[in-house]
Amino acid sequence: MARRKNMKRRRVILGNTFRLIRENGMDNVSLQMIAEKSGISKSLLQSYYPHKSKLISDIVRNLFTTLGSQVDSYDKINNCSPYAHMKAFIYTIGVLGMKDEGLDRIISQAFTNNETLDNWSIMLFDWVRDIHLFDEVNTSKDELESGISFVTIGVGRLYHDRKKHHLNAEQLADYATGSLMFSFCHCKPEEIDQALKDGHDIIESADMEKVHRAIDTMFDEGKEIIS
Known part of the structure; x- marks a missing residue:
């Protein structure tokens, strides 16, 4: 159950990051923006993706x-x-x-x-x-x-x-x-x-x-x- 929940949240984070980058460009998207778009705190986001480079790599x-x-x-x-x-x-x-x-x-x-x-x-x-x-x-x-x-x-x-x-x-x-x-x-x-x-x-x-x-x-x- 925990793994399913983790993957569901990762899907949300990746999808929102993908959309934000398409709209604004890579350099104009911060972890804070991604967290807000995903309805979570920045610290929780970083528990999944400590750095933006890992997010980009997964995308x-x-x-x-x-x-x-x-x-x-x-x-x-x-x-x-x-x-x-x-x-x-x-x-x-x-x-x-x-x-x-x-x-x-x-x-x-x-x-x-x-x-x-x-x-x-x-x-x-x-x-x-x-x-x-x-x-x-x-x-x-x-x-x-x-x-x-x-x-x-x-x-x-x-x-x-x-x-x-x-x-x-x-x-x-x-x-x-x-x-x-x-x-x-x-x-x-x-x-x-x-x-x-x-x-x-x-x-x-x-x-x-x-x-x-x-x-x-x-x-x-x-x-x-x-x-």
């Missing part, structure tokens, strides 16, 4: 997990290569941030803060491992892990500077996927071209409104959360 983890499950349900995802699958995932992150100012605040923070950036790399590798995305790819675990870390940092920088470089979400996904395939998985140019084309077909068939709704409701009662 990013839930965002990542929700996005991953949505991408896994895209219509053409089952008939594609793991690289096309990854392109669709990166595109989804990019396009949501570019079209939603509130999500952009969270994604930008995740890509520019060293702690959350490390979490992105770890979670991306865990996602790849858990869904066995690259099991059939002829590259070592260490090389793949290095490639994912490299791609995460590169995507973060490109996402942050996307307006300067006039990049859209698909171009961002193409650069990231192509870099991973060429530099770390040693793919041939024709393999890269095919994966990017297949990835394009996947995202063309994706229902981004459905993805957006899933993000909007990821902390609702009845949804499984990570904390």
Whole structure:
């Protein structure tokens, strides 16, 4: 019973933090604001989350997990290569941030803060491992892990500077996927071209409104959360 109560309160705290950050930006949200929004004292909030960084980390983890499950349900995802699958995932992150100012605040923070950036790399590798995305790819675990870390940092920088470089979400996904395939998985140019084309077909068939709704409701009662 106590654990259920704890998870219920964590859900409330995470949901309120998520909404406050979307509305105000990361730097303009304090623990006091989150506590007041959640109807609890700051000291009680800190018994669950001593620091804002832990709150942000849990929000990013839930965002990542929700996005991953949505991408896994895209219509053409089952008939594609793991690289096309990854392109669709990166595109989804990019396009949501570019079209939603509130999500952009969270994604930008995740890509520019060293702690959350490390979490992105770890979670991306865990996602790849858990869904066995690259099991059939002829590259070592260490090389793949290095490639994912490299791609995460590169995507973060490109996402942050996307307006300067006039990049859209698909171009961002193409650069990231192509870099991973060429530099770390040693793919041939024709393999890269095919994966990017297949990835394009996947995202063309994706229902981004459905993805957006899933993000909007990821902390609702009845949804499984990570904390």
